[in-house]
Amino acid sequence: MKAAVIVFPGSNCDRDLKVALERAGADVTMVWHKDTELPRGIDLVAVPGGFSFGDYLRCGAIAANSPICRSLVAHVERGGFALGICNGFQVLTETGLLPGALRRNENLKYICKPVGLRVEACETAYLAGYAAGQEITVPIAHHDGNYYVDDAKLAQLQGEGRIAFTYLDNPNGSVADIAGVVSRNRRVLGMMPHPERMAEPAHGGTDGKAMFDGLMSQMALA
Amino acid sequence: MKARVHVMLKNGVLDPQGEAVKHALGALGFGGVEGVRQGKVIELDLAEGTDEATVTQMCEKLLANTVIESYTIEMG
Numbered sequence: 001m002k003a004a005v006i007v008f009p010g011s012n013c014d015r016d017l018k019v020a021l022e023r024a025g026a027d028v029t030m031v032w033h034k035d036t037e038l039p040r041g042i043d044l045v046a047v048p049g050g051f052s053f054g055d056y057l058r059c060g061a062i063a064a065n066s067p068i069c070r071s072l073v074a075h076v077e078r079g080g081f082a083l084g085i086c087n088g089f090q091v092l093t094e095t096g097l098l099p100g101a102l103r104r105n106e107n108l109k110y111i112c113k114p115v116g117l118r119v120e121a122c123e124t125a126y127l128a129g130y131a132a133g134q135e136i137t138v139p140i141a142h143h144d145g146n147y148y149v150d151d152a153k154l155a156q157l158q159g160e161g162r163i164a165f166t167y168l169d170n171p172n173g174s175v176a177d178i179a180g181v182v183s184r185n186r187r188v189l190g191m192m193p194h195p196e197r198m199a200e201p202a203h204g205g206t207d208g209k210a211m212f213d214g215l216m217s218q219m220a221l222a
Numbered sequence: 223m224k225a226r227v228h229v230m231l232k233n234g235v236l237d238p239q240g241e242a243v244k245h246a247l248g249a250l251g252f253g254g255v256e257g258v259r260q261g262k263v264i265e266l267d268l269a270e271g272t273d274e275a276t277v278t279q280m281c282e283k284l285l286a287n288t289v290i291e292s293y294t295i296e297m298g
Contacts, residue, residue: 058287065284094287101289103231106238148235148290173236 001026001219003044006072008033008063013049013085013196020196021046024212033066043219044081045072047088049141049194059102059144060090069095081219082188083126086142089180089190098181098190099157100149105142106173112141114204116168117179117193122161124186129214135168136207138193140179145192147174147181157181165191223268225277226296229286230261261291 003026007014018028021044029039033052038045052063063069069091076082076097084092092098105111114137121132130136149157154176157163165180172192180191195208231237237259244258264285266277277295286293 057284061284061287093289099289101287103235103290104238106236108238108242146238150234173238 001043001216002039002041003028003046004031004038004042005029005046005048006031006033006068007048008050008052008066010052010054011048011050011087013087013194016194016196017046017048017085020199020208020212023199024209024216026212026216031068033063033068036067036071038068038071038075042075042080044083044215045075047072047082047084047091049086049088052087052091055144058090058094060087060092060094063087063091064094073097076183076188079185079187081125081215083215084188084190085194085196086140086145086192089192090144092188092190097188098183099153100147100175100178100181102142102144102192103146103148103173104144105146105171110141110143111145111171112139113171114139114198115171115179115193117165118168120161120163120166122164122182122186124164124182124189125218126182126189126211126215127164128218129210129212136210137205138195138198138208140171140193141197142172142192145172145174147172147178147192149175149178160184162186164189165193223270223272223298225266225268225272225274225298227264227266227277227281227285228261228294228296229264229281229291230259230293231290232292235290 119130166177198208240258
């Protein structure tokens with residue numbers, strides 16, 4: 001599988017994400033935000049965590065309007081896979097590729113700690129390495145992870161089984177404990193927790209590794 | 223010419239910063255503050271003749287996230 005990791009000014013999880021994807025077997029290219037085209041033959045575009053453009057205006061808002069993101073939107077419209085983690089999730093909501101928005105945490109604090117997540121019954125290649133209902137531990141590190149959708153959209157996401165992860169103990173005020181959602185075609189995943197930071201024993205756990213391995217196994221079948 | 227854009231969280235969207243400001247005002251002894259909503263003001267210096275419809279597009283595309291925010295525009 002060929003993956004591209006987008007790098008914005010202020011991205012800080014880009015290299016960790018590259019390593020996690022490579023260890024799962026992907027061929028990874030780093031792509032600068034000013035580039036206008038993704039490399040040829042990219043299967044997955046990964047948008048990393050960090051503080052793109054200093055979170056100016058709103059988290060992810062400036063990044064979502066950068067030149068490479070026009071290519072990202074076209075890639076998704078062609079049926080390509082896209083993964084946004086933390087700031088990457090914020091960017092994907094700002095592009096409109098995923099529903100909802102991420103607000104300031106309910107307690108106004110930056111929260112950096114491992115949290116328990118439940119893997120929801122959500123049909124997507126990203127969850128192939130997990131069992132529905134499985135509980136995993138993955139760190140969060142964000143100030144603006146308080147997921148919001150209105151009631152109608154929430155009912156739609158629930159009805160369509162598009163909630164990928166929920167928090168066992170909601171740390172930030174997210175609607176319906178939502179930690180991650182997928183697009184209607186299930187090829188775009190956005191999540192606030194950082195699976196790339198729980199991907200090898202030295203990280204203190206490997207619960208995040210299963211996401212990359214599972215995705216890779218599904219892409220190999222495709 | 224100038225335009226001033228006010229961006230606020232929509233009614234019904236919890237504003238934790240507004241809530242914190244409300245509590246702080248209460249702690250300072252100001253009674254009767256029943257609600258605080260915090261937003262932002264964006265001032266634009268525009269070329270003469272720029273119309274409000276263009277500023278509306280700016281709001282829709284970048285200045286506000288209409289999933290959670292509403293905006294008003296003051297021209298001139």
